[in-house]
Amino acid sequence: MAFANAKVLLLGEHAVVYGQPAVAAGLDLGVDATGEAGTWQLVCDAWGIDARPGDGTRVGEAFAALVERLGATVGPGASVRVTLTPTVPAGAGLGSSAAMAVATARAIADQAGAALDEDTLFDAALASERVFHANPSGLDHAVAMRGGLVSYVRGTPPLIRSIQSPAPLDLVIAQVAPGGDTGALVSGVAARRDRFPDAIGRIIESIGDVARRGAAAIGAGDVAALGELMDIDHGLLSALGVSTPELDAAVGAARHAGALGAKLTGAGGGGCMVALVTPDTASRVASALDALGATVYPARVGG
Ligand code: PMV
Secondary structure, rough: HHHHHEEEEEEEOOOHHHHEEEEEEEEEEEEEEEEEEEEEEEEOOOOEEEEEOOOOOOHHHHHHHHHHHHHHOOOOOEEEEEEEEEEEOOOOOOOHHHHHHOOOOOOOHHHHHOOOOHHHHHHHHHHHHHHHHHOOOOOOHHHHOOEEEEEOOOOOOOEEEEEEOOOOOEEEHHHHHOOOOHHHHHHHHHHHHHHHHHHHHHHHHHHHHHHHHHHHHHHHOOHHHHHHHHHHHHHHHHHHOOHHHHHHHHHHHHHHHOOEEEEEOOOOOEEEEEEEEEOOOOHHHHHHHOOOOEEEEEEOOOO
């Protein structure tokens, strides 16, 4: 059985596509994958997936891209049927497709008895992610591979740093709506940047600055500053055009219930928000989000 983490973006989504830093945390939620001898096939009952390379579906195409990149590692004769068991919701902005790709690659290598190095795994998962999101920053599968609290700057190679927090961070994640289309949302930000390059360029830089300060606040154990920076980040993401009335309502409800800060997380356009809480406020914030009809996932990261 191979596992890969889902992630929550604490700061920096969208700006990370333009080379700014982002801060993310691996979650206990994720995807388990098991490989067995068979023809190339990817099955996940919970997500309604039964895909094969070349079957004309997006998942089939992503699987084919993954298998192609793993070819030299697993050998020409290999052929594996992979079954996925997810604990993360699909397409909600928590990195489900990256967790699927990383867990699938690991299960294929295990079944083939092949050693899978980190670079090959990263490239294979990136090839799979490109099918779902035209211009992925690579952040999702970097966190899916290693978990933990990290700052991430895209590049070849990407700059991935662990962030040590002196105490764990308590989060309440809530899915308020079906996830938006990440590729379309990233393209929408690019189009707004083309229309207003100076204004949007400065917002993207501000998001990067907020992420840098957020990473430092986590390292210093300054949760009040981190919460404030998450609030600022939500405002900046709204200015990029990726929030929705449902996300704004959930963010407002979480703050009203005592969260230290709250923001949309991931690509936006629906999907999930994340609130930074304390052990004292966690249940009040979770109840407020539950009352809005959101699906609530409490999480503890770092520490
Ligand atoms: O919604 P998700 O989990 O696909 O996260 C997207 C994060 C973006 O910054 C919007 C895109 C990316 O590739 O980093």
